[in-house]
Amino acid sequence: MKNIPYGKQFIDNKDKKSVINSLSHDLITTGPYVEKFEKKIKKFLKCNYSYVCNSGTAAIHLAMLSIGLKKNDIILMPAVNFIASYNMAKSMQLKIYLVDVDEQTGQVTPGKIQECINYNKLKKIKALIVMYNGGYPENIEKIYKIKKKYNFFIIEDACHALGAEYKYKNKYYKVGSCKHADISTFSLHPLKTITSGEGGIITTNNHSIAKKITLFRSHGILRNKKMHWKYDIIENGYNYRLSDINCALGFSQLSKINFFLKKRKKIYEKYLNELKTFNLNLIIPKYSSDIKSSFHLFIINILFHKLKKNKDHFMKYLLQKKVIAQQHYIPxxxxxxxxxxxxxxxGSKKYYNNSISLPIYVNLSKKKQDKIIKIIKNYFN
Ligand SMILES: Cc1ncc(COP(=O)(O)O)c(C=O)c1O
Structure with a gap:
């Protein structure tokens, strides 16, 4: 039997046709598929502005640039996250404060944000990055209240959470609608909800932020609308554009997102039912009943110290059985x-000691999932 990865893309003939179709257009970058894809995202997320770029990392960088962050500005971010937001903030010479995370979910909480502000005696906070680890958008209502109190920007690193929804005052909103965040970012890497090969999405409802995004995405160029050969550079920008070839794939994938979410949910529920009461030393994070996850990851926490074992031992055991679990993330x-x-x-230390992501992807068969569950149960026996 082949290795079972923790994540994998799902590509069908419609995706392939869409990509081939894009190749016969006159413009294979900055062409019709970029516009089509951006419009479709906007409609799906119900936001005012949506842009694509060439990675989730680029989307995070564009977010930081377009809200006007400058050297020495204070930014708070989770101590546990993929390195992209930290690297981008460092490259901009921002003052970074790491916020502790919940030991089960790996996400910042309102309490932990407040703790970080109090402990470091922070005054002029410019921005907070939140990350919905595994695709579960937790605590949005309460974190929004803290934003209002301190008047900072919220950037959602929603790279795991395309398709996820949260409840705010009894109404559901999609992550990326930007109703309770200033700007949202997503990754279109093959292991995410949908893919464009590599790619990213950035959304906002703010007109001036939106204008900045398009400027920074393409070298800071402002073109003269009547004389195409004349242009000015009004920001130090980048080339973060996504090609039409990638957008053709993303566009086709987005048409299938509800099917993808349904399949992931089914896999999540099977794990949950089989593992939730299996052993006291295996804990499945409790998420708020008010959220609709994108089910990007299935995270378990194992109390290794009680088993007198450690995580490396478990990961090696899984590897021997051809199950490739993963760590999301090293603090x-x-x-x-x-x-x-x-x-x-x-919280971050405990989360790191105990958490593991099990395989979850659209085409994970029942047979393979049964095998994974059996392997895990055998570890405890
Ligand atoms: C939470 C998180 N943030 C940022 C990124 C960066 O996205 P990309 O790989 O598309 O640059 C990823 C992707 O791995 C991610 O999972």
Whole structure:
């Protein structure tokens, strides 16, 4: 039997046709598929502005640039996240404060954000990055209240959460609608809800932020509308454009998103039913009943210290059985590039010691999932 990866794209003939079709257009970048894809995203998420770019990392960088962050501005971000937002903030010489995460979900909480603000005696906070680890958008209503209190921007690193929804005052909103965040970012990497090969999405409802995004995405160029050969550079921008070839794939994938979400939910529920009461040392994070997840990851927490084992032992055991589990993520302060001393971040430490992501993807068969569940149960026996 082949290895079972923790994630995998789903590509069908319609996707292939769409890509081939894009190749016969006159413009294979900055062409019709970019516009079509952006319009479709806007309609799906119900936001005012949506743009594509060539990675989730680029989307996060564009978000930071377009809200006007400058050297020494204070930004808060989760201590546990993929490195993209930290790297981008560092490259802009921002003052970064890592917020501790919940030991089960791996997400920042309102309490932990407030703790970070109080402990560091922070005054002029410019922005907060939140990340919906695994695709479960937790605590949006309460975090929005903190935003209002301190008047900072919220950037959603929603790279796991395309298709997820949250409840705010009894109404459901899609993550990316930007009703309770200033700007949202998504990744279109093959392991995410939908893919364009590589790619990213950035959404906002703010007109001036939107204008900045398009400027920074393409070298800071402002073209003269009547004389196409004349242009000015009004920002130090980048080439973060996504080609029409990628957009053709993304466009076709977005048509299938509800099918993808349904399949992922079914896999999530099977894991949940089989593992939730299986063993006291295996904990499945409890998410709020008010959210509709994108089910990007299935995260379990194992109390290894109680089993007198450690995570490496478990990961090696899974590997031997051809199951490729994953770590989402190694806390940022553990990397060599992180030079500051950390004081507490107890939740992040516990989360890192205990959490593992099990395989979940559209085409994961029942047979393979049964096998994974059996392998996990055998570990405890
Ligand atoms: C939470 C999170 N943030 C940011 C990124 C960066 O996205 P990309 O790989 O498309 O640059 C990823 C992708 O791995 C991610 O999972």
């Amino acid at each position: 940022i302060y553990k990397f060599s590039i992180y030079k500051k001393k950390i004081s507490s971040l107890i």
